[in-house]
Amino acid sequence: MFRQLRTALRTGIATEPVAAAGEIERVGARLASEVARLFGRSLAIRQVDAGSCNGCELEITGLTGPHYDLERFGLRFVASPRHADCLLVTGPVTRNMAEALRRTWQATPDPKFVVAVGDCGRDGGLFRGSYAVVGGVADVVPVDAVIPGCPPSPAALLAGLLEAIGRPRR
Amino acid sequence: MNRLVYGVIAAMGIAAAGLGGYGMAGGAGTLRLAWLVPLGGLELTLDPLGGLFLGLIGLAAAPASVYGMGDPDGGGRGRLAYAVFVASMCLVPLAANTMTFLIAWELMSLASYALVLHDRESEESVRAGWIYAVMTHAGLACLLAGMLLLGAEVGSQRFADWRAAAPALAPATRDLAFVLLALGFAGKAGVIPLHVWLPLAHPAAPSHVSALMSGVMIKLGIYGLLRVSLDWLGVGPPWWGATLLVAGAVSSVIGVLYALVEHDLKRLLAFHSIENIGIILLGIGSAALYRVAGLDALARLGLIAALYHTVNHAAFKALLFLGAGAVVHATGTRNMEAMGGLIKRMPWTAGCFLVGSAAIAALPPLNGFVSEWLTFLALFQNTRLDAVGQNLVFTLGIASLALTGGLAMACFVKAFGITFLALPRSDAAAGAHEASPPMRLAMLTLAAACVALGLGPTLVVPVFGSVAAAILKTPPSATGGDWLTLRVAGEFASLSTAAIAVALAASLLVPFAAFWILGAARRTRAYETWGCGRIVQTARMEYTATAFANPFKRVFDFFYRPSKRLDIEFHPESRFFVERIEYENPTRSIFDDWLYRPALELLQAAARAVGALQSGSANQYLAYILVALLLMLVLA
């Protein structure tokens, strides 16, 4: 116990400053309006895996670590969509996950917005046109923003999310 | 016809309650009919303690009878037995000599036996009735032995004479009489390990009878224990009080542990009765111990706590049994695993059951909390005693009372939650209908009583205080506190449930005020329960009662000795597909395994050995008669 504490204190704060601008494709006008105002200081994110290869998930997991630390901006991940403001959807929506995604979206209270992650989320990416895939996330639930990449790096994810909620960078 | 009979009994109950109130207030009276029965005649005396219990019986019988009016399956048969039951129970606290007492006691037992056998067809009822009859008559044998022993020593069968002659009794006789009488009364009260009949008999009887059996009949066992330890035998040695305290501690914890793993709603309530009897015994034991040490004020406190809990338990246990009866009638089953969603189909029953559950879980500001608080205070004061051994016993009592309070809350979360909340787990539950108006009236009356007893301890405690003072033969002290606050033992502690209730009600407004000030959104949307996006959401996905009790089974596995039964039916084509899984996790009763089964086997072995005498040969029997005659002639 003490050895771990000593190491932690000796290492200090490892958080890196976030990138200057995020690459994000806005799909609707909603983000610019009351949604951004509401969630500027506190955003609860529920990550939904709609059939992804888990590459994006690994990058998203990096966000909670010391280097990228999304909590310093008031963002955090939650377990239940009832607690969530933002659905972070990864993966091309496979046919098996389409209904689940729809129900998750319905279970989230308004106001909410959806961010599709990766090229798969935008339009099916690598798997576009497959018999098992519906298409991009926009084909199942209304999407407000897309963070492109295959997979997008944690820095890109963080910058994109901050751009989505209109936070000034620090 | 039904309504007439039950109406008369209800009226009789209220009259009895009135008489009881008169007795508590200090009015006394005697009725003597020497010619009615042999060996002393019928003698009835009204004194404060008897008055309290009479009032209790009457006030419990009234709602139970009103319920019986409205209950279609329970009310038809057994009306005579019910009338005899209530009448004989009313006679017990008034009895003033051995004969009257035992006749009333036996009538009560027989009448309740007839009522337990209400459903004569089912094997379970028959077995329950049999075990009940055996246990109650074993208790009667002990009572008979003890009372006759005392009668022979004192030279009279009247209780008043025993009271007067108590200081002059030889300690050995007194101790023996105490043991015999205490065993008999403890068996009726359902103290561990004499409790085996309770969880079988109470569920088998119709609900209004169960309510009376659990709420009032076992309290007559408590009445007997009070008389024995504090009244008829004078001031006894400390081990009496210590035994009662330890028995109370053990009963309270074991009772609630068994209740936690029960899925039969009425059996769960029956086990809870054992737990509450344990709590009452904690109060009585502490009163006895304080009395021996000469701390009269504390003895009064312990007794007040015990009496208060007696009354409270009668109120909320009767309420819970009546609610359970309504549920069983509506769904046709006693098994909690088949219920659910009843709160939307039986809102009144659910509301009353919730009040009863909160009361029995000792949640403020209801009545269960007040009597448990008083019991805690009575136990806390043991610092005034000097013997470390006694301090240890009291600390055991405190720890067990705290544990049982928490476990009781857990058990009633399960009982109310699984039975009433979420989705119905069977078609029967889905088709349940609300209870009939008389049943609802009975339940509402008892719920109101629970709330009143909870909010008004300042009015109730002085009454119990005077009763306690009368038994302990100490002058009644001016009870502390005003109409709002109850003060105990001088400045040691105070309680004000009324203030708490007002504070809670006021605090409920704070969130609304905060919402209004901060401009909270007011939209509400209805949607399905979050099921991880699953497409099918049925009652099969709800938590079951077995699962709810699982953490407790694991923690206390040395006590429950659970075994697991897993039955899997595979698809005939492939073992990768499962058609049906049946999982059972039954617990074993250590009392059955270690106490009753060996005792019964011993009894049967002894009977077999003695059975050798019964040879069937007339010559041998003539020889027996000759030998017996010769022996009698020699001894006489």
Place this chain on the structure above:
Amino acid sequence: MIASLAVALVHIAVVGAGAPLLIGALGTLKARLVGRRGPSPWQPYADFRKLLAKEVVVSTTTSWVFRATPYLLVATSLVTALIVPVATVRPPLAFAGNIILLVYLFMLGTFFLALAGLDAGSAFGGMGSSREVAVAALAEPTVIVAVFALALRADTIDLGRIVERFGSEPHLALNPAHLLAFAAFFIVMLAETGRLPVDNPATHLELTMIHEAMVLEYSGRYLALVEWASAMKLFLFMTLLANLFVPWGLTEPTGPVAVLGGLLALAGKLSVLTLAVAVLETAVAKLRLFRVPELLAGSFALAFLSLMAVFLVR
């Protein structure tokens, strides 16, 4: 009358407004201890603000119990705040009850929260309820026995008077029995408020949740109330721990200066406690659920020893 009303308002304001700051500070400290910058200590206020603007999604399976529970939870926490000696040794509702009332008021909240967990008809909610009541039931004896040990030494069971007695006679408070009772109460505090090693408040794995599992169905303003009540519970437990065992700084409510002094003392003690809890939470892993009763039994043994020590010394 006016004075006690003012003190009551101070209690409610401090506990109500200070509880989210406590939770926030705890989160920041935990983050710093693992090398992250972490959220700001004022983050919970922003979270509550946002939650109030969200709509509430209520499951069709639930009943009025589900909707009433958040309000009841807040009510029990606020009433408890009036019984605990927060800034003075005369809490406004001290006449209404003592440690037993406190324990059972918390149980009232737990009772309804557990029912709300079962009400939604989901397996997670039921699981959370079952675990929560198991932990609460097993923790209760320790609280009562530990405070009883203190009450014995102080010769009174009223919480405010215990603080006063120990504050004015320090030699009573500095002995091994006290330390044992402190350790027992500390462990129980972690158990009752759902902190590591008993329960991880930040977990996303439902199978590891105890308290969080019961609130999975709550959203919007109901969730805000439930989280606020849970923060207040932590605040009150820490206040009890701080003021009962380190009683200096609290006096009679003779005026605003006395109250302010008490509050400053409380702030100091709570800072130390928060740091201790943060260090502990960072250093230990969550216990397996069925090891928690062993931990609670251990804390009970400590409380029992503390009580025995008091008896034997007398």
